[in-house]
Amino acid sequence: MILDELVHVTRENMLTRQREVSLSDLKAKAEQMLVYTDFPVEQALQQPQISVIAEIKQASPSKGQIIPTNQFDYMAIARQYELASVDLVSVLTEETYFKGSLNILKSVAKAIDTPVLRKDFTIDPYMIYEAKVAGASAILLIVAILDDVQLNQYLHLADQLGLSAIVEAHTASEIKRAIAAKARIIGINNRNLKDFTVDFDNTARLRALVPEGVSVVSESGIRSREDVTLLENINVNGILIGETFMKAKDKINMFNILTGRE
Numbered sequence: 001m002i003l004d005e006l007v008h009v010t011r012e013n014m015l016t017r018q019r020e021v022s023l024s025d026l027k028a029k030a031e032q033m034l035v036y037t038d039f040p041v042e043q044a045l046q047q048p049q050i051s052v053i054a055e056i057k058q059a060s061p062s063k064g065q066i067i068p069t070n071q072f073d074y075m076a077i078a079r080q081y082e083l084a085s086v087d088l089v090s091v092l093t094e095e096t097y098f099k100g101s102l103n104i105l106k107s108v109a110k111a112i113d114t115p116v117l118r119k120d121f122t123i124d125p126y127m128i129y130e131a132k133v134a135g136a137s138a139i140l141l142i143v144a145i146l147d148d149v150q151l152n153q154y155l156h157l158a159d160q161l162g163l164s165a166i167v168e169a170h171t172a173s174e175i176k177r178a179i180a181a182k183a184r185i186i187g188i189n190n191r192n193l194k195d196f197t198v199d200f201d202n203t204a205r206l207r208a209l210v211p212e213g214v215s216v217v218s219e220s221g222i223r224s225r226e227d228v229t230l231l232e233n234i235n236v237n238g239i240l241i242g243e244t245f246m247k248a249k250d251k252i253n254m255f256n257i258l259t260g261r262e
Contacts, residue, residue, distance in 0.1 A: 002061055002193065002195065003144060003193045003194050006061070006097060006121050006193075007121055007123060007145050009094075009095075009096045009097070010094060010121040010123055011123060011124075013094075013095050013096065014124060014126060014127060017102075017130070018126060023126050023129070026129045026133060027129050029129075029133045030129040030132040030133050030161060033132060033133070033161075035160070035161060035162035036137075037162055039162075039164050039184075040115045040164075041087075041115055041117075041137060041138045041164035041185065042164055042184055042185065042215065044088065044238070045087075045185060045215035045217070045237040046215065049259070050228065050232050050236065050237065050238060050239060050259070051087040051217075051238035051239070052087055052088075052238070052239055052241065052255065053086070053087065053089075053117065053238055053240040053241070054081045054084070054086040054088075054089055054090065054245050054255070055089075055090040055091075055119065055240065055241060055245060055246070056077050056078060056081075056089060056090065056104070056108065056246075057091075057098055057100060057242055057246060058072040058074075058100075059097070059098055059099040060097065060242075061097045061196060062191070062196040063243060066243060066246050066247065067246060069099070074108060075107060075108070075111060077246075077251065078108045078111060078112050078114075079111070080252055081114065081245075081255075082112040082113065082114050083252055084251060084256075085255075086114060086255065087114070087115075087238070088115050088117050088137075088138065088238075089108060089112065089115070089117065090116075090117040090119045090242070091104055091105040091108055091117065091118065091119060091136075092104075092119045093105050093118055093120045094119075094121060100119075100120075102130060105131075105135070106134045106135055109134060109136060110135060115137035115138060115164075116135065116136050117136065117137070117139070117140065118130075118131040118134065118138070118139050118140065119140050120139075120140065121142060121145060122139055122140060122142070122146075122154065123146070125153070125154065125157055127139075128154060128157050128158060128163070131163060132162075137163065138163055138164035138165065138166060139154075139158055139163055139164075139165050139166075140165075140166050140168060140187070141155065141158075141165050141166070141167045141168065143167060143168060143177050143178055144168075144169075144170065144174060144193060148177060148180070148181065151167070151177065151178075152181050155167070155181055164184070164185065165185065166185045167181065167187065168186075168219065169186060169187070169189070169206070170192060170193065170202065172206060172209055175188075175206050175209045175210060176209070179209075179210070179211065179214065183214065184214060184215065185215045185216075185217060185238075186210055186214055186215070186216055186217070187216075187217040187218075187219050187240065188202060188203045188207065188216060188217070188218055188219065189202070189219045189220055190203060190220040190221045191221065198221040199221075200221045200222075200227065203216075203218040204230070204234055207235070207236065215237040216236050216237050216238070217236070217237065217238040217240055218231050218236045218238070218239050218240070219239075219240040220240070220242075222239050222244065222258075223244050224258070225258055225260055228258050228260070229260070239258075241258065244258070
């Protein structure tokens with residue numbers, strides 16, 4: 001299974017970093033930082049128009065190398081996103097398959113005022129402290145790779161550190177687990193992480209299961225203004241867009257097309 005392999009390499013890479021910076025040292029750094037309790041991601045998702053989460057990634061397991069490494073100017077991309085007024089910038093930090101890094105996240109978070117999401121396979125509290133220290137405003141928690149104890153623990157830790165958490169689900173049972181854990185933001189992934197197939201209708205099927213007061217973000221497979229309109233019509237609060245933005249030469253223009261502001 002692809003997901004099992006991603007979790008395995010994530011753990012191996014984390015253990016390598018942990019040999020350089022211990023959990024106790026990382027925790028001490030995180031706890032010295034200011035904790036903001038205004039949660040800008042939640043605020044953005046409550047605005048009348050649909051919120052846009054724009055992704056920075058150079059590769060993925062399903063698409064391979066999206067942008068050649070020598071053309072991957074993540075700082076320029078981040079600045080374009082800020083100029084476009086996206087609501088959140090998602091930075092892939094998984095090293096092996098997505099070719100991301102915490103250093104990219106740190107640089108982006110320092111350079112722009114837009115909140116930044118650490119997009120990774122969070123499997124340990126260590127990674128949540130890393131996100132805080134790197135300057136992230138939000139983390140991703142994937143229900144499929146966490147048990148209920150971990151899900152509750154990680155949500156609580158994120159709250160303590162002033163981090164928003166997008167809790168990602170792909171099935172009805174995962175949605176129910178996210179709700180039981182009191183997630184404030186649920187990301188409905190149209191991509192099945194077990195085989196990486198995309199079913200754009202997944203959001204429409206699962207949206208009705210999410211109660212009022214919980215924000216919904218649709219993830220994967222969003223390519224056109226028509227797609228966004230469909231999601232707006234079923235009261236989705238936000239959209240996470242990666243490949244469509246990454247392949248667009250003019251990201252500001254693509255933002256305007258997708259949001260109907262052209």
